[in-house]
Amino acid sequence: MLRFFQSRGYQKFKIKRRSKDIDTEEIFLDALEHRKDKGAYTMETALSQRIFQLTFGLFLVLIVFFFLYSFNLQVFSYEEYSAKAESNKYLSKQINAQRGIIYDRSMNQLAFNAQQFDLIYYVDETLREKEIREVARILEIPFYELMENISQKESGTLLVARGIEKEKAIILKTKEKELSSFELITKNTREYLDGNNFSHILGYVSGDTFNGEAGIERQYNEYLKEDPGVLYIERDALGRKIEEEIIESPKSGNNLVLNIDFDLQKKVSEYLDEVVSGYNASGGAVIAMNPQTGEVLSLASNPSFDSNIFSKNLTTAQFNQIVSSPNVSFYNRAIAGEYSFASTIKPMIGVAALEENIITPDQSIYCDEKIELSDGTFKSDWKFHGWTDLKKAIAESSNVFFYHLGGGYKNFIGLGIEKIEKYLQYFGLGKLSQIDLPGEKKGLIPNPTWKSQLNG
Known part of the structure; x- marks a missing residue:
């Protein structure tokens, strides 16, 4: 066959190749390249039908899942998510x-x-x-x-x-x-x-x-x-x-x-603080009024508190520490403190005695330093007053004089408990004053019923 090509003159179409000597290291390099590219000459194997079916099935399940989830969002949960979206979009x-x-x-x-x-x-x-x-x-x-x-x-x-x-x-x-x-x-x-x-x-x-x-x-x-x-x-x-x-x-x-006077309130509060501290008292109260109009010009209670503390971000512990302090009190003694009348009712007893014709304005009573009660005990006065009429008794605050008017003494007939209670009620004692402050207490007028309940 070769001779045929040679004889036919096809020799001139033969590709001539250049020859070159090959070094030893190139032989090893060629072997390495052959191993590296070995995979390039390997034919791909087709996937089995089972793997294809599993992959297709999984893909189909995912499509169905997303379809159902989307359907649920758009149909069953539409109102819920629509409301959420609306609330997120609009706010007040x-x-x-x-x-x-x-x-x-x-x-x-x-x-x-x-x-x-x-x-x-x-x-x-x-x-x-x-x-x-x-x-x-x-x-x-x-x-x-x-x-x-x-x-x-x-x-x-x-x-x-x-x-x-x-x-x-x-x-x-x-x-x-x-x-x-x-x-x-x-x-x-x-x-x-x-x-x-x-x-x-x-x-x-x-x-x-x-x-x-x-x-x-x-x-x-x-x-x-x-x-x-x-x-x-x-x-x-x-x-x-x-x-x-x-x-x-x-x-x-x-x-x-308000009717309150700032300067007067400040002075009254400072003076009250000095008195309470000076007598080592537990507290006190002062009310200053205009007697013609009933306007409250000053109202102080000691101890007090600082109203500004509630504007701060107090923790529960800080608040408890403040309210438990002996120098802090939310108790308003001026309107909620229920104390004995003491000498404040003497003018009222005098008016009641005049109204009941127990005494006349100019009538005098001999007032010793003490008076003996029916049970044999004695009530002392703060000083000897001698012969005293109503004006002098009020001016000097004679205890013995008003003991006569209230309960009587020997042949002198006094008002008695019932009439004292009646006239004190006329003056508003035992009732709320209707002051425009919350927490007012009405106080108490002692009477036989109260005493029997107290003693059981």
Whole structure:
């Protein structure tokens, strides 16, 4: 055959190859390359029918699962998820209003409105870790602790921090666009010009509800109370604000002017404190009134408390420590203290004796230093008075004189228990004075029934 090609002149078409000597190391390299590329010359084997069926079946199951899940979301759970989406899209925000201001009779401002910065988080389906981490850094609180608190809340808002320092509040305010899931809100707090000396008059408001809890703040809470407004906000899927509208406008509370005189109240409170300390007494009370009008110009009770402490973020332990202090008392002795009448009823007994014709204005009674009672005991006077009429008896506060008028002595017939009770009731004793402060007690007029119940 070869000769045939040679004889036919096809020799000129033969490919000429160049020859070259092969080094020993190239032989080994060629062997390595052969092993490396061995897989390239291997024929692919077709998948078995069983593996193909299993793969197809799994793929079919996944398609059916996603179809059913999608069907459930769109049909059975549509209303639930639609409501969630709607609640995440729209939210309402409170617009603060101002509580009414309290003034004294000279228009000195006694109660002020201040501001407190709180931070809230709008809870939705997405936990925005980047924002949460940044807030934790600014507030200097553990990130994972904040993350856990937020993750436990399913919907609505979560109070993240209360009473934030002004410097941190400014930082949060400058980053409000970056921290769209959070909002820095301004909350009203109450401050008082002289929290100690006016505490039993003004009282205080709750730090949470901003409602009056004691004193004038409680008595006139509805009059002083503000009516917050409502702001309606629409957000996009990323929580960014799209539009807002005021649904209800805020309304401030009414201002209140008291009959109390600031300067007089301050002096009376300071004087009462000196007297209580000087006598090492457990407490005391003073009320100064205008006898012509009945206006209360000063009302002090000792010990007192500082109304301003309730504007702070007190823990339960701190609050308990304050209220358990012997120098702090929420008990208003001026209106709730039930004490013996002592010499305060002597003028009333004198009026009753005149009304019952037991004595005349000029009639005198001999008043020794003591008087012997029917049971053989003696009641002493604070000094010897001698012959005494009603004016002198009131001026010198003679005990023996009014013992005569009240219970009688020897041949002198006095008022007796029943008439004393009747006339004391005429003067309003044993009844509420209707002072516009909460917690008033009406007191007690002793009588035979009370005494028998007391002794069993």
